[in-house]
Amino acid sequence: MEIDNVMHLRRTALLGIIAAALYLGGCPTPLSPRPADAGAQVDAGTFDGDMGLPDGDLAASQDGTALNCTKLSDQCNNGVAVSGKCVKVPKTGSCSDGDSCTDNDTCSGGKCVGKSRDCSKVKDQCNKGVCDKGACKKVPITGACNDNNSCTENDTCRSGVCEGTKKKDDQEPNDTYPGKKNPGINSCPGTAKWVTGAAYPATDVDWYNFTYFYKAVNCPVWPKMTLTSPSTTATFQICAFHKGKTCTGSGKPSCLKGTAATYTTSTETLKGCCASGKAPLKMETKPSNLSCGSFFVYVRVKPLGGATCQEYKISYKNHIAP
Numbered sequence: 001m002e003i004d005n006v007m008h009l010r011r012t013a014l015l016g017i018i019a020a021a022l023y024l025g026g027c028p029t030p031l032s033p034r035p036a037d038a039g040a041q042v043d044a045g046t047f048d049g050d051m052g053l054p055d056g057d058l059a060a061s062q063d064g065t066a067l068n069c070t071k072l073s074d075q076c077n078n079g080v081a082v083s084g085k086c087v088k089v090p091k092t093g094s095c096s097d098g099d100s101c102t103d104n105d106t107c108s109g110g111k112c113v114g115k116s117r118d119c120s121k122v123k124d125q126c127n128k129g130v131c132d133k134g135a136c137k138k139v140p141i142t143g144a145c146n147d148n149n150s151c152t153e154n155d156t157c158r159s160g161v162c163e164g165t166k167k168k169d170d171q172e173p174n175d176t177y178p179g180k181k182n183p184g185i186n187s188c189p190g191t192a193k194w195v196t197g198a199a200y201p202a203t204d205v206d207w208y209n210f211t212y213f214y215k216a217v218n219c220p221v222w223p224k225m226t227l228t229s230p231s232t233t234a235t236f237q238i239c240a241f242h243k244g245k246t247c248t249g250s251g252k253p254s255c256l257k258g259t260a261a262t263y264t265t266s267t268e269t270l271k272g273c274c275a276s277g278k279a280p281l282k283m284e285t286k287p288s289n290l291s292c293g294s295f296f297v298y299v300r301v302k303p304l305g306g307a308t309c310q311e312y313k314i315s316y317k318n319h320i321a322p
């Protein structure tokens with residue numbers, strides 16, 4: 001009886017071992033991922049192909065060896081195990097691309113992409129705006145530009161600055177008395193003549209002169225002139241000084257426009273009239289002795305301010321000319 005009990009226990013144990021072996025042989029490999037986990041597009045937060053182990057951490061390979069995929073993780077990717085292999089799964093959100101000249105760095109497709117810094121606010125006609133070490137700065141360019149100076153032309157960018165060449169002033173050089181000679185007024189009533197100049201730069205002084213030819217007592221000749229300018233802000237001073245050719249009487253004008261003034265040369269003092277203000281400036285100077293004959297008129301123009309360049313024209317004529 002005791003022997004039968006021993007044999008029964010041995011049979012029971014043997015059947016248990018066989019049953020256990022059959023069960024293990026018929027089951028799937030315990031560490032294989034479920035089909036739902038296969039594929040590259042796996043959400044890092046729900047992936048469970050690692051049999052419950054933390055994502056990207058100690059996942060398991062197909063042969064059961066634990067996988068550490070953190071080496072594939074970076075600011076825009078999670079390193080996770082998929083089908084027993086470590087793969088990168090892109091993340092979203094902000095990041096840093098390490099470039100101080102980009103803004104709004106964002107993860108996109110597993111890469112950190114920033115938007116290039118907009119430096120257009122520092123650009124101008126002779127500079128482009130460029131980001132350098134995180135700061136916007138100007139970088140000179142070449143080409144035509146506009147220096148907004150009506151007294152220059154052929155404006156060109158030079159070292160980041162727009163500069164033109166000074167327009168030719170046909171009256172220059174004329175900074176000192178007696179200045180540039182211009183056609184005289186020798187007919188009665190005649191027509192107006194013109195002088196075109198530019199008071200440029202601000203310290204410029206322009207002198208020019210012409211002759212009034214006395215014609216006849218019944219057709220007296222004296223200067224009437226008007227300074228005009230395209231500038232609405234520029235102010236000028238215009239003076240007309242007389243000098244008699246054959247007698248002193250014609251060198252003492254009365255000021256029908258403007259106020260009395262004198263100008264002392266190295267040898268004499270000229271008498272004349274001056275007017276100041278914005279254009280148009282009118283000037284009319286009548287010799288005190290109209291029977292004296294021809295006389296010279298010396299005109300001086302000075303810029304008084306209001307514009308970088310002060311273009312002007314002066315019409316001069318016999319006072320009765322149209």
Ligand SMILES: [Ca+2]
Nearest residue numbers: 169198199206
């Ligand atoms: Ca000038």
Ligand SMILES: [Ca+2]
Nearest residue numbers: 174175205206
């Ligand atoms: Ca001058």
